Amino acid sequence: MTVFDTFAMVDWASGNDTGPTPRQDAIWACVVRKASVHESKYLRNRTIAESWLHDLIAEELSAGRRLCLGYDFPFGYPKGFARALTGSDDPLKLWDWFEERIDDEPGANNRFDLAGEINRQFGGKGPFWFNGLKREIPGLAKNKRDYHNPFPERRAVETAPDAKGSFTCWQMGGAGAVGGQIMTGISVLARLRRHFENQVAIWPFERLDKPVAFVEIWPSLNLGAAPEGRIKDAWQVEQVACNLAKMSDEDLCWQLDVSAAEEGWILGVSQDKPNIAPPPLRNDCFALPAGVNWTPVDEALALLQERLRPITASEHVPLMQACGRVLAEDVFAKRSNPPQPNTAVDGYGFAGAVPEGPRILPLVDGRAAAGIPFDGEVPEGRALRVLTGAALPEGVDTVILEEDVTVQDNHVAFHGPLKRGANTRRAGEDVVEGDMALPAGRKVTSADLALLSAVGIADVPVRKPLRVAVLSTGDELVEPGECAGLGQIFDANRPMLLSLIERMGFVPVDMGRVGDDRELLSARLDEAAQKADVILTSGGASAGDEDHVSALLRQSGALQEWRIALKPGRPLALGMWSGAPVFGLPGNPVAAMVCTLIFARPALGLMSGEGWSEPQGFDVPAAFEKRKKPGRREYLRARIRDGRAEVFHSEGSGRISGLSWAEGLVEIEDGQRHVRPGDLVRFIPYGSFGL
Structure with a gap:
């Protein structure tokens, strides 16, 4: 649930403009920003009010403040x-x-x-x-x-x-x-x-996961008469804004937690829900209570892409240390490649095109080789021996392959036709001096080192590596090799996540594991925020009694809890801790890996400066049958055999062996699907995630 920095209340009116003198039954507004109360504002007509609201929203968005805007009229009509x-x-x-x-x-x-x-x-x-x-x-x-x-x-x-x-x-x-x-x-x-x-999010029709919320509030339901000498509307908007600003996050979230999908609701009016009955048995662990909606995968990805920014600083490193690093700036060629016109083959060089038919040219003494240019000029109508990579001397713009000539008596004979410029390379035909060689955000490859070297780059501007802390939580966890007691399990997530981070090209920071102790977890998160740029936790990301990661992020006022329409892996806690972004992953290893690949991988890439990357998938025939209900996206552990996608025999998220059996994931879209053998499905190899 959202936490707001600024609260504003508007008392609306539908009547006509009656002049500049403040009066009752007109439009009034008041703003409370970080406990600072602004004087109530008289807005004499709706045109002025709309302009004022526009400017207020723009100001809060520009300042990065979250705004709750209350209005005293219904947001919806009765059902139907x-x-x-x-x-x-x-x-x-x-x-x-x-x-x-x-x-x-x-x-x-x-x-x-x-x-x-x-x-x-x-x-x-x-x-x-x-x-x-x-x-x-x-x-x-x-x-x-x-x-x-x-x-x-x-x-x-x-x-x-x-x-x-x-x-x-x-x-x-x-x-x-x-x-x-x-x-x-x-x-x-x-x-x-x-x-x-x-x-802007409209309550209660939309999730309050936007920086601005519009909320229906009726001051007259909770406030009495105004003090003597005060205009009632002006006093009421001030009191509502102040009361909202004084409300604890917990109380505000509780009041905002209502279900009214069509008609709307008035903030502050309790929503009793008596006669609770169990829902129909659906045998579906992904079923949510009535009125609670899933966040679709694409929407969650879009929100991540919209809200995250590169967070790593830049530095310069020698060329030989740049492989695997992300370019912090566009890199421009200091020299053309090739720097001069040169020959692409071993043969004989001369000037001009050759028409169809035989041609005999006398040879000039000497030759041109790579690194050993010919000292002189080749006269028109004569030829020179040239070797691959040699700079073309003056008087040479065309080369005939040595396999196509006869050399005798200091002459060379061959047949045309041959175009001017044949078998040569123009200066800068690959890269011209001053042109961009590689763009900012590119992760430097071994091939890039060759290009950078060829265009004269010895000092490369790169971003510092993104440091990603990995922390496991839960009393049930013990280290592999230790004695596991009744109800305990070995920590499978941390080794997997640390390795994933390293394979993706980031710097893993091992923060160990913490039991279900909120104080110890808080201290460990403090330490992780000092050592790393981003924190990945596993376990404790939902809303249960022992889900301490989400509880701590909620207390810090920087939590976004998303129930993703995804199988495997539902809860994904996103927040900030001491300035470091936190991804709270599910505790189940299969769900933790899938959420890391689908959500954390592109997000980490964006924060590292390499930009947002979509994993490359391939449509291949299925070697399995699968019926899927609508409403969530599913990722099946899969591999390719004989050109067809096989899936692991069990979809159980506790089957860790399926992760190592698989070579990638089959993605099945959000809607209902009945996959039969031979139907095309989207296969995403692990390599598409940088593994």
Whole structure:
């Protein structure tokens, strides 16, 4: 769950601009940033308010602060309304629907006309009521005479005991009308959400894993009268923002933990869930409680790619020490390759093309060889003996292979045709001096050393190696070779992970293992953050009593818990500890390896400076049959035999032997799939991950 740096509260209004003098029943807002309370802001109309909100969000994003923005109007309508208008239960599609149709100016808007238009779609007697204008509006009566509502009168939250005094969203005019506030309010929020794409999460419709959260809060449900001399709306937004800022992370997360996928919810209204019944038996350990969603693999990868940055410093090393290092800068050629025109073969050089037919040329005394250039110029109509790699002397631009000539009496004879420039290399035809030889982010290979050397590079700018600490957690773990007691197991993860890190080209830092002791684990994480750039832990990444890694990250205020729609390996804890990114991997070795390959490998590459890399997969025929349910991506331990993908005989995540049996993974997409022998499946060899 998110933790916020800044809280803001907005009291909305759908009426017209009445001037610059602060007044009741207008738009008011207040910001509390890191316990510092700003004076309540009077926003005289919705155009000004939208601009102010835009600037506030942009400022917080630019400063890297997480923002919780509260609004005092419903974010959704009673069940069924969204589908009736948009064909979908998604309330955010309804936001866009209204945004397309609301015309809003400081002095007027079309909310009453739009309400009448909607009513006419359902017979003209509801669901909206109370025409607040002097003119008649077809479909929207001035009172509830003959009123009929085809939808529920209230949302579930508005029937809760804590929500006494709330108003129905269908009322368009009169005291307590929120109908117009919703229409104009969600239209503004829809535009802000679209402008700050992938930066804003809408509660409770979306996971709060973005830097900005929009939350529905009704100050009047919890606050009484304003102090004498204070405008009520101005005082209320200040009090709400202050109360949110004072709330503990635990209490805030608890209040935000509600399920209201279509109608929305009011923050602060408790959501009782009595009469708990067991779910249907699905024999599926990946089943989550109702209302809890998985994070798809592609979405988790995209979030990692979006949020992580290179974190290693740069240095210069001699060429011979650069292999395997990541280039910190683009490298430009100091010399062309080849530096001069030269011959590509052993033969005889001369000037110009040769037409079809025989040709006889007299030879010039001497020869040109690699490193021993010819001292002089070859006259037109004469030839010179040249050897492979020799610089072409003046008067030579074409070479005939020695296998195609006859040499006699100091003459050379051969047949045309032969093009000008045949069997020669132009200066710089490979790399020209000043051109980029290799780009920043490339991991230097042995072949790259040849290129860098050829273009005159002796000192190479590289990033310092990424140091990755590996720590195992759990009372049940003992070192291989020690005596394992009842209920204990040997630590299989640490040797595997340390080796993976080294094979991937990073520097492994062994932090040993820690039992289920929060203080010892905290101290070991402190030590790891000093010794390494990134920390990988295994075990303790979920939300159980002994899952101390996620608990400590949560206490530090820097935890993202993702339940990945992935098999094997569900929980993945991501956070920061003393400035070091932490990947909390599952404790099961099979799941730990799969999560390392799929998530940690590209993330570590990005942080090391080599950029984000997608593993190369190959479509091959299956040598197995597999039925898969929809909803999660599966990775099967696999190998290639006779051009077909075989999978390990058991999918059990406790079968560690399948990791060493396999030569890669078969990836089966998120949807439902029935794989039959011969069907194409995607095989990703271990080598694609740098192993």
